[in-house]
Amino acid sequence: MVSANTTPTAVSARPSKRPSTLLLVLIASLSPLSMHIYLPSLPGLAADLQASDAQVQLTLSVYLFALAAAQLVIGPLADRFGRKPVLLICLGLYLAATLFCRFAPTIESLIVARGFQAIGGCVGMVLSRAIVRDVSTRDGAASLLGYVIMGMAMAQMLGPVIGGLLDGLYGWRASFDLLFLTGLAVLVLSAMYLPETNRTPQTSLSPRALAQSHITLLKEPRFWAFALTGAFASGVFFTFLGGGPIISQREMGLAPVDYGLYFALIAAGYAFGNFLSGRYTMRLGTGAMIFYGNALSLSAIGLMAILFGLDMYHPLALFGPMLLTSFANGLCLPSTFSGALSVRPDLAGTASGVAGSLQLTMGAGATVIMGWFLHLGIWPLVIIMLLFAIVALLTGMTANTMEKAARADIKRPADPSGAHLQ
Numbered sequence: 001m002v003s004a005n006t007t008p009t010a011v012s013a014r015p016s017k018r019p020s021t022l023l024l025v026l027i028a029s030l031s032p033l034s035m036h037i038y039l040p041s042l043p044g045l046a047a048d049l050q051a052s053d054a055q056v057q058l059t060l061s062v063y064l065f066a067l068a069a070a071q072l073v074i075g076p077l078a079d080r081f082g083r084k085p086v087l088l089i090c091l092g093l094y095l096a097a098t099l100f101c102r103f104a105p106t107i108e109s110l111i112v113a114r115g116f117q118a119i120g121g122c123v124g125m126v127l128s129r130a131i132v133r134d135v136s137t138r139d140g141a142a143s144l145l146g147y148v149i150m151g152m153a154m155a156q157m158l159g160p161v162i163g164g165l166l167d168g169l170y171g172w173r174a175s176f177d178l179l180f181l182t183g184l185a186v187l188v189l190s191a192m193y194l195p196e197t198n199r200t201p202q203t204s205l206s207p208r209a210l211a212q213s214h215i216t217l218l219k220e221p222r223f224w225a226f227a228l229t230g231a232f233a234s235g236v237f238f239t240f241l242g243g244g245p246i247i248s249q250r251e252m253g254l255a256p257v258d259y260g261l262y263f264a265l266i267a268a269g270y271a272f273g274n275f276l277s278g279r280y281t282m283r284l285g286t287g288a289m290i291f292y293g294n295a296l297s298l299s300a301i302g303l304m305a306i307l308f309g310l311d312m313y314h315p316l317a318l319f320g321p322m323l324l325t326s327f328a329n330g331l332c333l334p335s336t337f338s339g340a341l342s343v344r345p346d347l348a349g350t351a352s353g354v355a356g357s358l359q360l361t362m363g364a365g366a367t368v369i370m371g372w373f374l375h376l377g378i379w380p381l382v383i384i385m386l387l388f389a390i391v392a393l394l395t396g397m398t399a400n401t402m403e404k405a406a407r408a409d410i411k412r413p414a415d416p417s418g419a420h421l422q
Helices: 021-036 039-048 053-081 083-102 107-135 138-170 174-193 207-218 221-251 256-284 286-309 315-342 345-376 379-411
Strands: none
Touching: 021 053, 021 083, 021 107, 021 138, 021 174, 039 053, 039 138, 039 221, 039 256, 053 083, 053 107, 053 221, 053 345, 083 107, 083 174, 107 138, 107 315, 107 345, 138 174, 138 256, 138 315, 207 221, 207 345, 221 256, 221 286, 221 315, 221 345, 221 379, 256 286, 256 315, 286 315, 286 379, 315 345, 315 379, 345 379
């Protein structure tokens, strides 16, 4: 019997069957696609629904907050009942909410529907990470996550491009038509081909057991170090996500289609970073990937500040450094998630939910802040991203130091009395 306080050594003797990487990519990509596809339509959406900038920003902020909150519950549910049944139920909720988004008559109804869409859609992000950890070793998980997140990045890359084209041809609601069809396809494929990978299900989901799972995990300093590193690193990108579409269209004259094409550069950088992460993490180690990624991200935002300080208000002065930053995130984030999930492998679903929730809460806060300062132009965007990049570098160095100490402690021999030899 496996209880909520299962130790990391209590693992199933029967290995989990590894699902198709392509299927994992499709499952994981649904929520990022839902988040990004309508971004080029924000100005047109505001005009159609007669909404203010702050109200339109809430369609993104509420999505992120709901995404963050839902992960805290979906992870433990999947630890208790299995990955597949939780996935299928949540995908059903996603489809219903997407239909409400499609036919929303007011900005308020769209905001509410986006919240429910996030709750249903976040299951793919949480469970794809947990499934990877179910079937992989620590470094192997970072490698496989690199490929899965690379696929997610492709969805992020294509989403704004497709959304911009659909907006130009049919209006902003057409993006939700495509999301519904995509979600339906993912539901059918998951029902047919996804194996159950949770071989050590929790035996209780009482409020006490649920709380104990979170408390056990949150008592681990290494988990906090890795999770916070991922959250602050992602904060750079989410800050751009909150301000980039409106600032680039208003101050640089980009049309929705143009924004989608420039954004494709950013997503391509993220995809390439994840490709390199998948290829080299096993060789270099998670610590090196985290450090290199955060150092490059900070350097890129510093370059952006210099370019705007020289009055170079060209789209490439914004999107060029963001290309480097997204590439850096691609190097860093798979290793931060792998590190967070590997602290307590028996609580991988809970760890995935908590780490993802922390990341998205940070991102949602960044988008809300950007909504307050959009009228001030580009500099609040640059300053907030710079602060996130600095803190991510520092927390990443802390995580790596703690991980080295933990590994050294495990390898250190013990004397017969149980005390470590000095």
